[in-house]
Amino acid sequence: MSYAARIVIAALVGITLAVPAAAQNDVTERFSKAAHLDPNGIFDLTNVIGDIVITGTTGRDVTIEAIKRVQRPNPRAARALLAMIDIQVTEQANRVEVRTIVPRPRNFPGSVDFTVMVPEDASVIVKTITGSIRASNIKGELRADTVAGSIAASGVRKLAALKCVTGDVEISDAGADDPVTASTVSGNLVVRGLRARAVQLTSVSGNIHIEDAQIERLMVKTVQGNLDYAGDLTRSGRYEFNSHSGDIRLVLSGNTGFEVLANTFSGMVRSDFTFNRGRAGAEGGAGQGPRALRGAFGDASAMVAVRAFSGNISLARR
Amino acid sequence: MNCELYDDLLDDYVDGVRATDHRRDERFAAFEHHLAGCTGCQALVADLTSIRLAASTLDAHIPPPRLWATIASSIEEQQRQPWWKRQLGGAFSAWVPPAVAASIALLLVAAGWNVWQQGRVETPQQVGTPQPEAESVPAEQHYEQAIAGLQQLADAQNGALDPETRAVLTKNLAVIDRAINESRAALAQEPASTLAQESLLEALETKVALLQDTVALASDTGGTPDEATGAAKELNQ
Numbered sequence: 001m002s003y004a005a006r007i008v009i010a011a012l013v014g015i016t017l018a019v020p021a022a023a024q025n026d027v028t029e030r031f032s033k034a035a036h037l038d039p040n041g042i043f044d045l046t047n048v049i050g051d052i053v054i055t056g057t058t059g060r061d062v063t064i065e066a067i068k069r070v071q072r073p074n075p076r077a078a079r080a081l082l083a084m085i086d087i088q089v090t091e092q093a094n095r096v097e098v099r100t101i102v103p104r105p106r107n108f109p110g111s112v113d114f115t116v117m118v119p120e121d122a123s124v125i126v127k128t129i130t131g132s133i134r135a136s137n138i139k140g141e142l143r144a145d146t147v148a149g150s151i152a153a154s155g156v157r158k159l160a161a162l163k164c165v166t167g168d169v170e171i172s173d174a175g176a177d178d179p180v181t182a183s184t185v186s187g188n189l190v191v192r193g194l195r196a197r198a199v200q201l202t203s204v205s206g207n208i209h210i211e212d213a214q215i216e217r218l219m220v221k222t223v224q225g226n227l228d229y230a231g232d233l234t235r236s237g238r239y240e241f242n243s244h245s246g247d248i249r250l251v252l253s254g255n256t257g258f259e260v261l262a263n264t265f266s267g268m269v270r271s272d273f274t275f276n277r278g279r280a281g282a283e284g285g286a287g288q289g290p291r292a293l294r295g296a297f298g299d300a301s302a303m304v305a306v307r308a309f310s311g312n313i314s315l316a317r318r
Numbered sequence: 319m320n321c322e323l324y325d326d327l328l329d330d331y332v333d334g335v336r337a338t339d340h341r342r343d344e345r346f347a348a349f350e351h352h353l354a355g356c357t358g359c360q361a362l363v364a365d366l367t368s369i370r371l372a373a374s375t376l377d378a379h380i381p382p383p384r385l386w387a388t389i390a391s392s393i394e395e396q397q398r399q400p401w402w403k404r405q406l407g408g409a410f411s412a413w414v415p416p417a418v419a420a421s422i423a424l425l426l427v428a429a430g431w432n433v434w435q436q437g438r439v440e441t442p443q444q445v446g447t448p449q450p451e452a453e454s455v456p457a458e459q460h461y462e463q464a465i466a467g468l469q470q471l472a473d474a475q476n477g478a479l480d481p482e483t484r485a486v487l488t489k490n491l492a493v494i495d496r497a498i499n500e501s502r503a504a505l506a507q508e509p510a511s512t513l514a515q516e517s518l519l520e521a522l523e524t525k526v527a528l529l530q531d532t533v534a535l536a537s538d539t540g541g542t543p544d545e546a547t548g549a550a551k552e553l554n555q
Contacts, residue, residue: 106480129538130480147535148483165535166486185528186486204490204528223524224493244497244517265504265513309500309517 027078031066047128050111056120056137070110257298262306461522468529475536497521
C-alpha cells in the first residue's frame with residue numbers, strides 16, 4: 001500500500017471516529033418533587049447512574065430535584081431513551097422512597113443526578129451503582145453505598161455505613177453512637193474529626209488516613225495501602241491497625257497513656273516514645289532492626305495493637 | 319492482715335477508678351497503705367492488672383462489617399423485596415444461588431473466625447513466643463473451602479459486572495493473592511511465626527469478603543432482558 005493511500009485510510013478512520021463523538025446530543029429533563037417527613041423519618045434513595053447530593057435542612061419537607069440526562073447521536077433516540085427513565089417517589093409511614101427505574105441498569109446510556117434536601121433529623125439510606133454520593137448536615141443515621149464512585153460525608157451525626165468499590169471515602173466532622181463501618185476496595189479512606197464509639201475502616205489497596213478523631217474502639221485494615229493516624233487516643237480506647245505491605249504511622253499527642261504492641265514480619269518498628277516498661281527488637285534479626293515492640297506509656301489506659309507483614313511501623317510524637 | 323476488708327475495692331483500684339464520695343476515698347487510701355505491706359494483695363493486684371490488660375486487648379476485635387451486613391441483609395430480605403429485584407423483574411432465580419453460597423460461606427467464615435479468635439487470645443502476652451502451627455490449620459481450610467465456592471460463583475457471574483469494576487476487583491484479588499502467597503512463604507520459612515499465621519488468615523478472610531462482595535455486586539447489577547431492554551437496545555444502535 002502506498003504512503004498516500006495509508007494517509008487517506010488513516011484520515012477516513014479518524015473522521016469516522018470523530019464525527020459520532022462530536023455529534024453526541026445531550027438531552028436533559030428536569031424532575032422536581034416535594035414530600036413530607038415527620039420527625040425522625042427515613043429518606044431512602046436508590047439511583048442507577050448519576051451523582052447524588054443530599055443535604056439536611058430545617059423544616060419537614062423533602063425536596064427532590066433531579067436532572068435526567070441521555071447522550072446519543074440521534075436526538076430522537078436520545079429523547080426516547082430519556083422517556084424510559086422513570087423516577088418513582090413513594091411516601092409511606094414516615095418514609096420517603098425514591099427509585100430510579102431504567103430498562104437496562106447495567107449499561108443504560110443515561111443518568112440521573114439528584115439534589116435532595118431532607119429534614120436534618122431524617123435518617124438517610126442512599127445507593128447507586130455508578131456515581132458519587134455527597135451527604136452533609138444529616139443528624140439522623142446515614143448509610144451510603146456506591147459501586148463506582150466516591151462518598152463524602154460531612155456534618156453527619158449518626159454515621160452508620162459507607163461502602164464503595166472503586167472510589168474514595170471521605171468523612172469529616174461526623175459522629176456516631178453505634179458502630180460505624182466504612183470500606184472501599186481500591187480507593188482511599190480519609191477521616192477527619194470523627195467522634196464515635198466503634199469504627200471499622202477497611203480498604204484493599206487504598207491508603208487510610210485518620211486525623212483528629214475521638215474513637216473508643218477503632219479497627220483499621222488494608223492489604224496494600226498505608227495507614228496514618230494522627231491525634232489523641234481516647235482514655236481506655238482500643239486501637240488496632242493492620243496492613244500487609246503498607247507502612248503504618250501513628251502520630252500521637254501523648255496526652256493519653258497507652259500500652260502498645262507492634263509487630264512486623266519483615267519491616268521495621270520505630271518509636272519516638274520512651275516506654276515505662278517493655279522490650280523492643282524482641283524478634284529482630286541481626287542487622288535487620290527491631291521487628292517487635294511492646295511497652296507502656298503513661299498510665300497505659302489505651303491499648304494499641306499494630307501489625308504489618310512487610311510494612312514498617314512508626315510511632316511518632318505530635 | 320485483714321485483706322478481705324478491701325475485696326470490694328479491688329476492681330475499682332485495678333481499673334484506676336477513684337470514688338467521688340469522701341468516705342470511699344479514705345478507704346482507697348487505707349487499702350493503699352495495706353497494700354504496701356501485704357505481698358498477697360500485691361500479687362493479686364498484679365494478677366488482676368495483667369488479666370485486665372489481656373482482656374482489654376481481646377475486646378479490641380470488632381466482628382467484620384460484612385458479617386453484620388450479611389445478617390442484616392438476610393433479615394431485610396424476609397421483610398421486603400430488594401431494590402434491585404424490583405428493577406430487574408424476574409431475576410429472582412439468579413439471586414438464589416449466590417445467596418445460598420454466601421450463607422454457606424458465611425458459616426464457614428464464622429467457624430474460621432471462631433477458630434482464629436481462639437488462636438489470637440494468647441497473642442498479646444506472647445510477643446516473640448512461637449505458637450503451635452496446628453491451631454490455624456482448620457481455620458485455613460475453612461477459608462479455602464469458602465474461597466473455592468465463592469470463586470466459582472464469581473467466575474460464573476463475571477459477565478454481569480461492568481468491565482471497569484471487574485478490572486478493579488480482579489486487580490485487588492491479585493493484591494490479596496500476593497499477600498496470601500507472601501504469608502505462606504513466610505510460614506514455610508518460619509513455621510512457628512504467629513505473625514505470619516495471622517497475616518495469612520487475615521488475607522484469606524479479606525479474600526472471602528471481597529469475593530462475597532463480587533458475587534453480590536454481580537447479582538445486583540446483572541439484569542435480565544425485558545421488553546424495555548429490547549427497546550433500549552434498538553435505540554442504542
